[in-house]
Amino acid sequence: MAFDGIVISNLVFELNNEIMNGRINKIAQPETDELLLTIKGKNGQVRLLLSASASLPLIYMTDQNKPSPLSAPNFCMLLRKHIANGRIVSINQPGMERIINFEIEHFNELGDLCKKILIVEIMGKHSNIIFCDEDGLILDSIKHISANMSSVREVLPGRPYFIPDTMNKLNPLTITKDAFFQCVYTKALKTSKTLYTSFTGISPVIAEEICYRASIDSEKPAQSLDDNEKLHLYNHFQWALEIVKNEAFEPNIIYKENEPIEFSAIPLTQYNLYHTKQFKKISQVLEQYYAEKNIITRIRQKSSDLRKIVSTALDRSRKKYVLQEKQLRDTQKRDTFKLYGELINTYGYELDENASNFEALNYYTNEMIEIPLDPLLTPKENAKKYFDKYNKMKRTFEALTSLISDTKDEIYHLETISNSLEIALTEDDLIEIKEELMDSGYIRRKYSNKKIKTKSKPFHYISSDGFHIYVGKNNFQNDELTFKFASGNDWWFHAKGIPGSHVILKSNGNDIPDRTFEEAGKLAAYYSSARKNSKVEIDYSLKKNIKKPNGGKPGFVVYYTNYSLTIEPSINGISLSE
Incomplete structure (x- = not known):
């Protein structure tokens, strides 16, 4: 996540346009390390969120309000005393540091015009508001840093403020070509690391982007670059800085399918295989990116208990399957024992007393075989012993065949639930999955666990040709879509032979274009357990050909008439309906 000097520059540019000369109407401290300023700017009232959270430091403008504690913290009270109704006269970024300075004019108790500076440092776990x-x-x-906590700088009332220069980085805005070359020549690090460790405000993501644009392997040691490569690298380095100097920012979020993986204030061509969403303001980028990331993180945390239950049940079922398969292999000699019994009955009259084996003609193959005998038993008793072994193994084979089929169904069912957990986006999705686990006996249902009507609904996509496509998020929704929602002439899609969602393409009696078939197939591939594969085989058929087997588990179907296609798993370019 590139909350670097370039993103800060974009923020400063945006804040200067929106709140410069604005007045601070309200100051709140919703969290111990977070401020929310309400500012009356030239375009009306805006809220500015300032967070010095060690795990998620942020600055952005937002429309959202946050509840404040009944009693304001001391830092909030101090700000209210000094800068409430103050006017913001300057917003700047020193060099390319991840720091924003807000200079604020206000009148003191005597009516004299004074100036204060609110400094927001976005530096990971060292973030602070000073x-x-x-x-x-x-x-x-907002955070007091004593000498016991840091040997570099104290942040306490009465101490002078300064920016610590712990890494001796250079200012990329003022670097000359010769100084740049000298820096590259003296570093034995890989090229991308040379860039982000040498220059202020350059993040690893931007360093990789510069190398990518310069067609230089970022893993290659900087010292090993020839003169042409160094010049090419410098030119693309300057390209990134020209965007900052000219304030020609292009805020964007990079999505891998529907999950945000990166954001930036400049184009990131290294992610050309992914989807890029453009924004007008960097604040919109930051608010949406972290909100979506937070949802995904929260759902993964909340689903951890369900994942553990499913994983444990899967491990147990797979071990059981391996054991049953081994026991089944042990029954493979049953027909041999039956043959031994038949041949002893046929040729037993020729046996010598106390014989331990004898050779007989196998009249099925016309080959001679040797049959072991128990010399203490009569031929009839030896034959009976082999028939008893045959019948026991036959019963075991029949029982195991049925048990193995049940165990395979159980494993497949658990894998479909695991896939449902992977695509769950809301707590309602998790409630339905938990309900299925309780119905299947993997979670004990308590008296208080009555069935809850959830708001979870299938994914609803609109194809490029305007057809409606629905994707089940779990087995309950799969059954609902296939057997209650879809009509006979709608199309049903599913990844072949692997866990995945049922996908219903509504035809409404119209002919379906090939492109829409492909998009429905892509959805079926993406919402399957093979979504990370480059290609997935998809079965599709008219809904009327899909049947529910008697006693089948949720989401289980059978079909004997279908078409197939092989396609990449992707949701890019397919509109998700709200």
Whole structure:
């Protein structure tokens, strides 16, 4: 996540356009390390979120309000005392640091015009919000950093404020070509690491992008670059900085299917295989990116218990399947024992007393075979012993064949539930999956666990040709879509032989274009357990050909008439309906 100097530059540009000369109407501190300023700007009232969270430091403008504690913290009270109704007269970024300085004019108790500086440092776990007077003396900070906590800098009231230079990085905005070449020549690190460790505000993502645009292997040591490669690298390095100097930002989020994986204030061509969504404002990027990431993270955390239950049940079923298969292989000699019994009955009159074996003609193959005998038993008793072994193994074979079929169905069912957990997006989705686990006996249903009517609905896509496509999120929805929602002439899609969602393409009696068939197939591939494969085989058929077997588990179907296609798993370019 590239919350780097370039993103900060974009934020400063945006804030200068929106809240410069604005007045601070309200100051709230919703969290211990977070401020929410309400500012009356030239375009009306806006809220500015400032977070110094160690795990998620942020700055962005938002329309959303947040509840505040009944009693305001001391830092919030200090800000209200000094800068409430103050006017923002300057918003700047020192160099390419991940720092924004807000200079605020206000009147003190005597009516004199004063200036204060609110400094927001976005530096990972070292992030902070620091309040200073105009001489740079710290009045207070949202986090106090003593000498015991940091040997580099104290952040305490009365201490002078300064930016620690712990890594001796250069300012990329003022670097000359000769200084750039000298820097590259002296670093034995890989090229991308040379860039982000040498220059302020350059993140690993931007360093990789510069190398990608310059057609240079980012893993190649910087010292090994020839003069042409260094010049090419420098030119593309300057390209990124020209965007900052000219304020020609292009805020965007990179999506891998429907999951955001990166954001930036400049185009990231290295992700050309993924989908890029453009935004007008970097604040919109930050708010949406972290909101979507937070949903995905929260759902994964909430589903961890269900995942563990499914994983444990799957391990147990797979071990049981391996054991049953081994026991089944042990019954493969049953027909041999039957043959031994038949041949002893046929040729037993020729046996010598106390014989331990004898050779007989196998009249099925016209070959001679040797049959072991128990010398203490009569031929009739030996034959009976082999027939008893045959019958026992036959019963075992028949029982195991049925048990193995049941175990395979159980494994497949659990794998479909595991796939449902992978595509779950909301808590309602998880409730339906938990309900299925309770119905199947994997979770004990308590008296308080009555069935809850959820708001979870299948995914609803619109094809490029305007046809409606529905995708089940779990087995309950799969059954509902296939056997209650779909009509006979609608089309049903499913990944061949592997767990996945039922996909229903509504035809409404119309002819379906090939492109729509392909898009429905892509959805079936993406919402299957093979979504990471490059290609997936898809079966599709008219819904009227799909049947539910008697006693079949949720989501189980049978069909004997179908078409097939092989396609890449993807949802890019297919519109998701709200």
